[in-house]
Amino acid sequence: MIAVLTLLCVTSTVLTATAQETQRVEALLEQLSDPELDDWQSIEARVIDVWSRSGSVAMDLLLQRGRDAMEADDYQAAIEHFTALTDHAPEFAEAWNMRATAFYLIDEYGLSIEDISRALALNPQHFGALNGLGVILEQIGDDENALTAYKEAYKINPHRENVIEAIERLEMDVNGTSI
Secondary structure (H helix, E strand, O other): OHHHHHHHHHHHHHHHHHHHHHHHHHHHHHHHOOOOOOOHHHHHHHHHHHHOOOOOHHHHHHHHHHHHHHHOOOHHHHHHHHHHHHHHOOOOHHHHHHHHHHHHHOOOHHHHHHHHHHHHHHOOOOHHHHHHHHHHHHHOOOHHHHHHHHHHHHHHOOOOHHHHHHHHHHHHHHHOOOO
């Protein structure tokens, strides 16, 4: 009985922390969505930091190992780490996003898009995943859907120069007008 009560208390604490993190990220994303925000880089970094925490030290270590492998241009090792991470923490959006990035870097666009879809299903406000989707769609010639992805990323984080430039470029190509 004591073990059950202890488990309930621990679970309640984790859920409370998760709810607090969700509220914190929502507040940060609200700030980030302001195009006039001066200190947007630190707000963006804080959002990414929260999104990079799985709630498990072991899973966070897999994420870091995958990122380290990508930094070393060892994309196959990165994919292996991120695959282990998606297997063990399938509800962790950043795992899917990072594996999508690794797949993109080895020109596996279909696999990357699949993982981006999973990341966005788990975290629809993931501006990095939306940006990555826009990049891939533009590269494969689907300019209309690329423009949609970039615009969605822009709504959440209007500060990324590459997103702004992509929207301007594609607006001309798709609609014949600029923003």
